[in-house]
Amino acid sequence: MIRTILTYPDPDLKKRSTPVAIINQKTRELVEDMADTMYDAPGIGLAAPQIGVHQRIIVIDVAGKDDPPELIAAINPVIVHAEGETFEEEGCLSVPKYAANVRRHAKIVVKGLNVDGEEMTWRAEGLLAVAFQHEIDHLDGILFIDHISQLKRDIFRRKYRRSLDQEGND
Numbered sequence: 474m475i476r477t478i479l480t481y482p483d484p485d486l487k488k489r490s491t492p493v494a495i496i497n498q499k500t501r502e503l504v505e506d507m508a509d510t511m512y513d514a515p516g517i518g519l520a521a522p523q524i525g526v527h528q529r530i531i532v533i534d535v536a537g538k539d540d541p542p543e544l545i546a547a548i549n550p551v552i553v554h555a556e557g558e559t560f561e562e563e564g565c566l567s568v569p570k571y572a573a574n575v576r577r578h579a580k581i582v583v584k585g586l587n588v589d590g591e592e593m594t595w596r597a598e599g600l601l602a603v604a605f606q607h608e609i610d611h612l613d614g615i616l617f618i619d620h621i622s623q624l625k626r627d628i629f630r631r632k633y634r635r636s637l638d639q640e641g642n643d
């Protein structure tokens with residue numbers, strides 16, 4: 474089921490999510506909804522708080538449009554190793570029509586659980602590494618715009634507010 478994606482400045486996006494204690498059928502349904510919502514948007518990642526559920530769950534799929542899907546669902550993901558640096562353009566389903574370059578680690582190792590409750594280790598670099606860091610940030614109430622300079626953020630806020638106003642007037 475496709476859920477509604479919360480958008481900035483919804484205060485629910487700033488809240489910290491809590492770890493999942495028990496993985497059950499409800500968790501799997503939530504993950505399915507998250508994947509449906511991400512693919513429908515379309516996006517390459519989604520965190521549970523973006524649909525108003527404050528549990529530490531993310532879904533990611535960085536496979537190309539014409540490639541078969543490669544869904545990663547990570548529950549209670551934690552970055553256990555990070556190295557290198559990258560500075561790539563990012564966007565976010567919760568911050569529509571805006572993109573900015575963000576400094577991230579180039580290579581990371583993430584540990585967490587899959588939907589069957591099994592312990593997983595994901596080794597990621599490139600776009601996948603960026604996606605993991607972006608989505609895990611969401612679980613701590615951090616948006617990619619929180620990583621850009623104050624000056625850029627001020628410009629963003631002004632532009633964003635104006636575009637929201639315009640939509641309201643349509």
Ligand code: NI
Pocket residue numbers: 564565566567607608611
């Ligand atoms: Ni995002």
